[in-house]
Amino acid sequence: MNRKNILIFDSGVGGLSVFKEIVQRLPKENYIYLFDNEAYPYGELAPETLVNRTCTLIQQMMQRKVVDIVVIACNTASTIVLPHLRKRIDIPVVGVVPAIKPASLLSKTAVGLIATPATITRQYTHDLIRNFATDKEVKLIGDSRLVEMAEQKLRNERVDLQELELILSPIKGKIDVAVLGCTHFPLIREEIALVLGNCVELVDSGAAIARRVESLLEIEGASLGQGTMEVFSSAPPFEEEALNKTLRQLCFTPVQLLPIQGASDH
Numbered sequence: 576m577n578r579k580n581i582l583i584f585d586s587g588v589g590g591l592s593v594f595k596e597i598v599q600r601l602p603k604e605n606y607i608y609l610f611d612n613e614a615y616p617y618g619e620l621a622p623e624t625l626v627n628r629t630c631t632l633i634q635q636m637m638q639r640k641v642v643d644i645v646v647i648a649c650n651t652a653s654t655i656v657l658p659h660l661r662k663r664i665d666i667p668v669v670g671v672v673p674a675i676k677p678a679s680l681l682s683k684t685a686v687g688l689i690a691t692p693a694t695i696t697r698q699y700t701h702d703l704i705r706n707f708a709t710d711k712e713v714k715l716i717g718d719s720r721l722v723e724m725a726e727q728k729l730r731n732e733r734v735d736l737q738e739l740e741l742i743l744s745p746i747k748g749k750i751d752v753a754v755l756g757c758t759h760f761p762l763i764r765e766e767i768a769l770v771l772g773n774c775v776e777l778v779d780s781g782a783a784i785a786r787r788v789e790s791l792l793e794i795e796g797a798s799l800g801q802g803t804m805e806v807f808s809s810a811p812p813f814e815e816e817a818l819n820k821t822l823r824q825l826c827f828t829p830v831q832l833l834p835i836q837g838a839s840d841h
Contacts, residue, residue, distance in 0.1 A: 578802050579643045579792045580605045584633060586617035588729055589722065589759025590648030593671065596781035597646070597788055598804075604792075605802040609636055609833065613810035617651045618691035618719050629656045630663055632809060636833060642666060644792055646784065648758045651691055654699040667791045671780045673700060673756035676707035678778045685712040687746035687775075689767070690756030692717035700756075714746045724766075725759035734766045743770050755779040807833040 581601070583594050587610055594608060614620060614628050629652050633645060645660070645668045647653045653670030661668050673694065678686045686708060694700055695717030704713050720742060724734050746753065753775050755761055761779050768777060808831075 578603065578605045580607065580641050581644055581646065581788065581792075582607045582609060582633065582636060582640070582642045583646045583648050584609050584611075584629065584652075585648045585758060586611050586615045586652070587722065587726055587759065589725055589757060589762060590646075591729075592758050592761035592779070593646060593648035593781050593784055596785040600785040600789055601792075603802050606804045607636065607640055607642070608804070608806040609633070609808075610806075611809045612812055613808075616691070616719055616722055617649060618693035618722070622655050625652060626656050626659045630660050632833070633660065634663060636807065637664065639833075644669065644788060646788060647671065648784075650757050651693045654694060654697040669784060669787050669791065671758060671784055673703060673754050674778045674780045674783070675700075675703040675713070675754060677783075678752045678754045679708040679711050679713075681776055681778065682711050682750070682752040685714060685750045687714045687716065687750040687753040687771075688756050689716050689718075689721065689743070689746075689753055689760060691719055691722060694756055714750060716743065716745060718742050721763070722757060722759045725762040728763055728766075734763055736766060736770060739763075739766055740770045743767070747771055750775060752776045752778060805831065807831050809833055 581597065581604055583590050583606065590608065590610065594606065598606060609632065611628055611632055617625060636642070644666055647656060647668065647670045650671055650673060653672060657668060657670045673688055673690060675688065695715050724739065728734055747770065751774060753771060755764065755777055760767065761781060764777055
């Protein structure tokens with residue numbers, strides 16, 4: 576049986592949280608993880624720059640590798656890039672959106688959406704709230720510092736719980752379900768849970784993305800042996816040695832650079 580080649584894209588290493596969910600469901604397929612750290616963080620980019628960089632980088636990778644499906648493991652990019660990318664490539668593209676609908680169904684009081692400033696301000700996010708959380712109060716927190724905390728944790732740096740508590744203070748004690756509205760945030764799920772307390776359930780989109788990928792690929796049987804796992808970045812990663820150590824623990828090969836041609840504006 577031929578293995579499927581799954582490309583997972585993010586601005587940083589937050590998409591590894593999505594990768595973990597997909598590979599747990601589809602452990603025998605081939606994986607390519609691609610992150611655009613040259614332009615990180617994506618939440619601060621103009622929409623046209625975001626579209627240009629994401630589409631260019633993914634298309635360049637598809638010239639080098641056979642790809643069966645693309646997963647945009649970035650909430651910020653997903654709210655803007657998906658329609659543009661789908662016009663440029665002829666394979667399925669899966670994006671991630673804040674898990675407002677399942678959170679609303681779980682909540683008995685109020686929902687907290689923890690995301691980046693870009694995701695918080697997108698009309699797409701407010702449409703999700705209007706369509707799926709009309710009977711719940713939704714409290715919004717948009718802070719890019721949480722993305723940096725997640726990246727630091729992957730480099731074996733300690734998360735400052737006092738700083739995290741200050742960031743989350745507007746929703747602490749006021750919600751019973753929190754949406755992790757950025758793929759970086761499951762990487763600091765434990766710390767967020769410590770700050771918000773056991774009475775708050777944390778929800779993200781990882782499992783739903785994995786189910787969607789499986790459905791689109793129509794995988795009918797298990798492949799034999801282990802698939803390949805490769806990781807590429809657009810610029811030399813910060814603390815490359817520490818990052819490669821983390822990637823090896825996830826069974827990825829060390830980082831390979833994929834400089835973006837014609838998309839260096841950021």
